[in-house]
Amino acid sequence: xxxxxDPYVYDEASGEWRPASEMAALAQxxxxxSAGNLLSDGDQVTLIKDLKVKGAGQTLKQGxxxxxxxxxxxxxxxxxxxxxxxxxxxxxxxxRKR
Numbered sequence: 001x002x003x004x005x006d007p008y009v010y011d012e013a014s015g016e017w018r019p020a021s022e023m024a025a026l027a028q029x030x031x032x033x034s035a036g037n038l039l040s041d042g043d044q045v046t047l048i049k050d051l052k053v054k055g056a057g058q059t060l061k062q063g064x065x066x067x068x069x070x071x072x073x074x075x076x077x078x079x080x081x082x083x084x085x086x087x088x089x090x091x092x093x094x095x096r097k098r
Contacts, residue, residue, distance in 0.1 A: 006019040006020055007019075008020065009023045013024060020065060030071075031071050032075075032092065033092055033093065033096050033097045034093050034095060034096055035097070036047050037074055037082060038097075039071065039097060041070050041071055042068055043098075044063055044088075044098040045066050045096060046066070046078075046096055047060055047064045047066070048062060048094055048096050049062050049094060051090070053088070060082070066080045066081070066090070066095065076091055076093070077089050077092065078092060078095070081084065
């Protein structure tokens with residue numbers, strides 16, 4: 001699709017007409033880990049500190065590898081899979097992208 005085919009949308013913040021594809025890209029929230037790396041669905045992360053898991057009576061140790069994360073609507077939280085804990089949600093401030 002060329003620039004001429006892309007519809008324009010009025011950006012109230014800047015007061016300018018911008019391509020719709022550019023505005024959609026700006027609207028996407030960016031989820032970042034503790035080191036500032038950009039996270040996306042399917043990434044692997046490691047824990048940067050020991051975390052006590054409420055309701056599971058278990059502690060996840062620093063360095064634990066978490067595979068296949070999923071982003072949520074909240075930029076500060078990610079859904080995770082762990083072999084012993086179902087429905088695990090972690091704060092992004094406690095993980096680092098691998």
